[in-house]
Amino acid sequence: MSDTLARPMRFGSNSGQPLTRRDGIAKVTGAATFAGDNSPEGLLHAVFVPATIARGHVTYLDVESAERHPGVTCVLTPQNRPPLQGDPSAKPTMFSFRIEVLQDDTVRYAGQPIALVVGETLEAATEGARLLSPRYEVEPVRTSLDDNEAFGFEPAGFGLPAGAEHGDVEAGHAASAKSVDVTYETAAQYHNAMETHAVVASWDGDRLTLDMPSQALMMSCAGYANFFGIPPENVTLSSPYLGGGFGSKAFVTGPQVLAILAARMAGRPVKLMLTRQQMFGPVGHRGATRQRLRLGIDENAELTVIDHEGLAETSTFDDFVEPAANASQGLYAARALRSTHRAVRLDIGTPGPMRAPGEASGSAALECAIDELAELAGIDPLECRLRNYAETEPGTGRPYSSKALRECYSQGAARFGWADRPLEPRQVRDENGLLTGWGMGTAFFPAPMFAAEATATLRPDGTALVETSAADMGQGAWTALAQIAADSLGLPMDKLEFRAGHSSLPDGGIAGGSGHTATAGGALHAAGTDVVQQLGQIAAADPASPLHGAGNGRFVARESRIYLEGDDTRSEAFADIMARTGSAEITGSGSASRPPEDAERHAMSSHGAVFAEVKVDPELGQMRVTRLVGAFAAGRIINPRLAESQLMGGMIWGISFALHEEAKFDHRSGRIVNADFAGYHVPVNADVQGLEVITVHEDDPFVNALGIKGVGEIGVTGTVGAIGNAIRHATGRRIRRFPIRVEDLLAG
Amino acid sequence: MKSFDLIRPATVQEAIAAWEPGASWLGGGTNLVDLMKTGALEPGKLIDLGRLAVLRDVETLPDGSMRIGALVSNADLADNPEILRRYPMVSEALLSGASGQLRNMATVAGNLMQRTRCAYFQDPYAACNRRAPGTGCDAREGENANLAVLGWSDACIATNPSDFCVPLSALDAVVEVAGPSGEREIAIGDFHLLPGDTPERETALQPGELIVALRLPAASSGFAANARYLKVRERTSFAFAIASCAAALRMEGGRIAEARFALGALAAKPWRVSEAEALLAGQAPDAALFERAANAALAGATASGDNAWKIELGRRTAARALAMAAAGTPQRMPALPASVFAAQAGEPAHV
């Protein structure tokens, strides 16, 4: 403990504490109300009908039978759907997707909504939906990467990723003493948060109230308002709890728009909640990729070139191309680097960002390819990575704002016992005869910031209220954010009232991109600091205060006292200042975003190293990850318990990516044949063993005022490759397709 | 979900009287209700057997056989001390199936009657001869990686997914049924049917018949000291088998006096081959012998799609299960029942 205390406490004592989730008890006791738990007076239930073909047209719906079913109040089809003010095929903002809201009879993918049935009960609406018995005109479907022409595109930000090119790539190829040219494939994955997408919509004139899980409250308000021709401020969105989001709850979706429309038509509140099966289509997914990596090294195993070509699926009507090849951009010091993206249009729902978009799929392929190179060079995989350690950002030469990756490698390797690893594959068996292999991967994720606002109000009784609309996806954001807020005000946690998850509060920005704690936390910190400065000025102007005359200085707060910065002898308690000067509440506000010049000056990323042990039955091919050690440097850790839990969650996702998750298509019908949790596998407890997380200290003065980078997504990266490499090491088999299956290890 | 009538009879006689074409028996509902939700099955009437307390007993009969009521839950049966002692691989197979919650709900009869996991059977919009006779079989050219390599027909390549049924088959269980024309018994080997041209006929039950009990013969407990179930799967727990084997040996003086083994997940019924078992009788256990027996059991196996790999996996699974049985039934149920990782020490239980 002593060295923890010796560290400078830049931001007070609440941060750094492993507090448990503030909403934990409410959640485990069921007191927490998720969106779908709300049932206002007069509620109707909506059910959408998913298309069972993937391409073609709806030619017939038995509306009459559905309408006749007792309890059905309304059947919405392209024939009678009232106009919407927003154009579903427009993209009004950077983060908009085109959606299907019964604009025509065209079917673009299986699972697309083709009608909405509203009823007095969920059962009535469900049966009404069944009775519609759609008929179709079917066209041939394309659901595999080979089913359509690949195309290149002009990068256009979100959805159409830019590649990169640095140095002379052809020269890099020519200069290589050894090289690999390998193609890796990753499967389509569907977010499938535990809580499926839901909405309870109520209208009062032209004011709309939504109970809806949202990773981006203000963006959602604007997004939904757009479709109904009302100003965003007419939308009140409440999202107190989310049962996970993973990127899929940040966007406007068609089914939710239809439910809101149904509520307006009925003049009654309407609830819609997707079934598990309905999650496989209209609410985004991680697109399948095929990635070709051509890497070259010189005699010293230093990279002469990284040439990473990504091919990814997108839909026929919108663009989201998994930016997989970008994972190669900021990591290894290759003399030349090229990352490019191409896409294939398929009859599928539009993919979208899913936990570590780009980096997860790209890192899976890159880290395996690096392993293949190390083997070719006859050196240890960790040594290979150290020889190619980037001291500055590859290509741009920008310094890193901070980068403790070397420490991640060494601490992770030491904890794992990596030094004992035999170089050759298929050398080790455990006491039960199982093949045992060790593999590693580098973890990497950018540290972005978005924009957020917050307010803080100090009350005369010594308590404070802080407010921001920030979302908590279940990862504990509200706890970490409250810790930051309390520190900014110099208050203990129990003096802090924290309000979030509601659109009436200041814009808390987006919970995504691993930038939420940095951004919303930055805004809260700024708001608290504003209050402290105001109170300091009040004291400075008061002859009776020990701070009198200090008005040119800056103030800091600790333990409910204001101090003159740099002079601990001059301070006064909040309560004394406020009592003497008769101040009522003091309200401050703050915002956070990253100034462009800061973003220019430094490369900003989290880093890590993941080490995996797998065991494989030599004859039967069944695999299991038996140990997983991840060491991560992600700036300042506000709450070690929650950060570790996030990192562990990411690593478990890595297990899932490597060994389990795959949406399987029937390539004739275009339907996903395993669209439920019996068929769509994710790891269960027995698949997660020996999981350890180390957070490596990193003091980053440049990334933002609080030195926070982010831990939400990086755990997925590195892990997938580490597992693939461990399977290679265990078995001698190199499998270049994720997830790796028993049959892959049996073949041949 | 289509509307249906729910009947809750108080006696077996009432239950049988309530049956009519289009009606289904309801056990724990863990399979039937799922299929009703997807629309794959649309029974007009559910006859809930839940109140038939007489079907909840597990008893040892005077002749030493054990009789298990149709409504005993999978969880209770797995934990039954007599079953654990006399037919340990039945418990091991049950505990390797589904999850704790599901096993609490699932009944013995429901497990025997559970439907194939073929994706197209579950999808009402797919062509499936088993669900809708004459419509075709979408699995033939579709997603069939985990479908049959033994006993399939052009009409249907589905597998029976049950773990429980595999040791039942090896142990010569008997199914007791009751129906409009009285009671009768069906040997487990005759209970599940291969598809042939009529895949819609899945079992030997006649319309209106229900399972009332299962019987495990007294003689079958003679294998208790050398009986194992092995299940290969795509994750460590909570996954259906991709190949499994229940192997039981009666050892005498270091030699195999009698052997029984059945394979799961490879055909529409647990697969038992008497010639393969006969190869083992009188022999001393060794790996080459087990391989020969496994080869004999898989004789005639052919891929029905992208599943040729299951043939070799089936062989290896059988050979391994026989070796595990020869090594002896463990004193305690492994923390990971039926798993290739079962020998891992210090593991928390993941049943």
Ligand SMILES: Cc1cc2nc3c(=O)[nH]c(=O)nc-3n(C[C@H](O)[C@H](O)[C@H](O)COP(=O)(O)OP(=O)(O)OC[C@H]3O[C@@H](n4cnc5c(N)ncnc54)[C@H](O)[C@@H]3O)c2cc1C
């Ligand atoms: C996610 C998931 C994972 C699973 N994993 C496994 C696994 O790994 N291994 C495994 O073996 N199983 C697995 N199962 C299947 C499970 O074992 C079965 O669902 C269960 O055994 C069915 O029993 P039940 O009582 O719920 O049957 P129900 O769903 O009530 O009925 C199933 C069928 O049996 C019929 N039936 C019920 N009782 C009788 C009776 N007395 N006489 C005649 N017919 C009757 C019904 O009419 C119906 O057709 C899994 C299921 C799920 C949902």
Ligand code: SF4
């Ligand atoms: S294999 Fe059998 S169950 Fe599957 S689609 Fe074909 S007929 Fe139906």
